[in-house]
Each structure stands twice: as C-alpha cells, then as structure tokens.
Amino acid sequence: MVRGGESPGLSDRRRRHTVAVLLFSGVPFVESSIPVSAFGASPGGVGDSQYRLLVCAGEEPPLHTTGGLELATPHGLEALAKAGTIVVPAWRS
Template identity: 40%
Template sequence: MADPIVSVIAFDGISPFHLSVPCLVFGTDRTRLGLPRFDFRVCAMEEGPIHTDAGLTIVVPHGLAALDDADIVIIPSWKDLEDPLPATLTEALGRAHRRGALIVGLCLGTFAIAAAGLLSGRKAATHWAYTDRLQALHPDIAVDADVLYVDDGDIVT
C-alpha cells in the first residue's frame, strides 16, 4: 500500500511557525516508533521562492498540481482574510475535495477553505480571536467559537 499523500499549502508571507507544524507532524519519518510514513509535499501557488513574514526565503518544491492526488490537504494559515482566494487555489481545493481528499484548515487556514466555498452550510472553527470576523465574512457558516476544532468528516477546521 502506498504511503498517504499529505500536501500543505505555502504562500508568500506565510509564518514559518504555521508552516512548520504540518512539516513536523507529517514530514518527519517516525516509522521506527511504529507510526505511519507519509508522502509529504509542500506546495505553492506560484513557481519560485516564497518569502515568509519572518524574513526567510524558501524554495517550495511543488505546485498546486500536487493537490490532485493528495489524501490530505492542509492550509496552515492564511493572509488577506477579506480578499478573494486566487482562482487557481479555489479550483485546486475544489478538485481535491470532490475527489475525496480530507481538507484541513489550521487556525486562519479556515478562511481559505471558506473563501473556496467548501464550508457553506457547515460548522467550522478558527483561531478564537478571529471567530467574529469569519462569521461576518461568511454568514453561511456556523462558526463555533467554543471549540478547538471541528471535524466535519471530509473537512477539519
């Protein structure tokens, strides 16, 4: 059986901390401890280096095409919370979701999933300081400010 494919979205202006969390969880081989191995991919929306909000520049090896066969897609954060999502990312997330990939939004990553239209009519969580903003921007979502996460089967926020 092939290793599950986990793709995480990196973008210009991302926090190295937010990107590092899925990298540590899924990108480190812990098979000696009896844990599963993952085919882990960091993906960017554009080719070329991206710049973090901490002044680091990183080269991301994969584009959004890596979402096309991912079992899990993680959006570890988001920026420009009120701006429309780039069409390429909206389409890639939609394809992955329709295909059955688990979509995961960590903290502000929920905003990207919402902007892609994948949370309409669903319950969701985000960082506690941004629950009111998420609800105002996306009134079609039942934002739960009292939980750490919401597992809605095919989407986790």
C-alpha cells in the same frame, strides 16, 4: 502478507498516505513548519515517515515567510490533485 512478489518495503511505500501542504509568500514561519514537521518526520526520527509529503507553492516561487526566510516548495498547485489530505496552515488576512 506480501502479494505478487513485492518486497515489504515497496508495499509499505505504496500504502503511505499523501499529504500536501500549501504555502504562499507571507506565511508565518511557525505555521508553515508545523505540518511539514508533523507529516514529514518519521516517528522517533528514524526510518521513513508514514506519510508522503508534498510541499506546494500556492503562487510563483520563491516564497518567503513573514520573517524573510525562503521556503523550499518543490511542487506546484498541480500536486494537490495527488493528495489525500491538503493542509493550508495559514492564509492572508
């Protein structure tokens, strides 16, 4: 049921759970890619994901994996306040 004249698509987007993934330089590629794939992809690869994904830099970009790949981190630490769930896939020893 849609209230207040909202379109069903808009209502669905407002209900999406926000997940932030906190990355840093030196994170292994596999560990960084798993939560981004799990929360950023839609079921079956079609349509919108049920999550709003925020990929956040835990330090000043550019960030690189242990293998040297540059990580795209469009958000900073301030975006963590918007998240219902925060995932830290790995941390430095």
